Amino acid sequence: MKNPLDSLWGTIIAGVILTAILYAVVKNVLN
Amino acid sequence: MDLVPAFARWLHFLAGIMWIGLLYYFNFVQVPALKAAAADNTAAGITKHIAPRALFYFRWAAVVTWLAGAALLGNQFMAAFTLQKGMAGIGVGAWLGTIMLFNVWVLIWPNQQKILGMKPATDEEKNKARRVAFLTSRTNVALSIPMLFFMAGGFTHRALFGM
Numbered sequence: 001m002k003n004p005l006d007s008l009w010g011t012i013i014a015g016v017i018l019t020a021i022l023y024a025v026v027k028n029v030l031n
Numbered sequence: 032m033d034l035v036p037a038f039a040r041w042l043h044f045l046a047g048i049m050w051i052g053l054l055y056y057f058n059f060v061q062v063p064a065l066k067a068a069a070a071d072n073t074a075a076g077i078t079k080h081i082a083p084r085a086l087f088y089f090r091w092a093a094v095v096t097w098l099a100g101a102a103l104l105g106n107q108f109m110a111a112f113t114l115q116k117g118m119a120g121i122g123v124g125a126w127l128g129t130i131m132l133f134n135v136w137v138l139i140w141p142n143q144q145k146i147l148g149m150k151p152a153t154d155e156e157k158n159k160a161r162r163v164a165f166l167t168s169r170t171n172v173a174l175s176i177p178m179l180f181f182m183a184g185g186f187t188h189r190a191l192f193g194m
Contacts, residue, residue: 003166005166005169005170005173006169008058008059008172011058011169011172011173012172012173012176014173015172015173015174015175015176015177016176018173018174018176018177019176019177019180022123022177022181023177023180023192025123026119026120026123026181026192027192027193030114030116030119030123031116031119031192031193031194
């Protein structure tokens with residue numbers, strides 16, 4: 001499998017997905 | 032005293048824009064440009080004159096951003112980093128910024144020194160350094176996306192997180 005960080009779009013999509021995951025964790029678990 | 036947080040926030044933004052601005056410059060402009068420049072033998076102009084200057088402001092802006100952020104958190108520093116109730120949003124932002132600072136000084140800068148010839152390295156070491164620096168820099172671009180979300184809203188828009 002290709003590393004998503006090798007492409008700029010893959011990097012941006014990875015960042016957006018991570019944002020959604022961390023947001024859910026902060027809202028539902030840490031709060 | 033309101034002056035300290037006001038100045039800390041100002042400095043945090045100034046240095047943060049320089050840090051993340053240069054991070055985006057490296058990833059969106061310089062890396063693709065170097066590929067094109069290598070093809071017509073003009074890459075030395077970038078690696079000799081531009082990259083060292085950009086890296087200087089990049090790594091020191093990262094330090095100033097982190098210190099100003101710590102000053103801004105003030106006596107809530109520990110509450111943020113231990114993700115206490117009501118501080119988890121900004122705390123996650125602070126942790127992401129801290130990981131990114133670590134990446135700059137421990138992974139990107141030492142490897143860039145080998146790539147740019149500031150430290151002696153064999154061709155094999157340079158190739159490995161290129162890959163580590165590239166992937167770490169891309170990791171920081173990915174981390175900057177949630178980092179900016181939590182920095183922008185983690186403290187002043189706590190309602191976003193149901194706090």
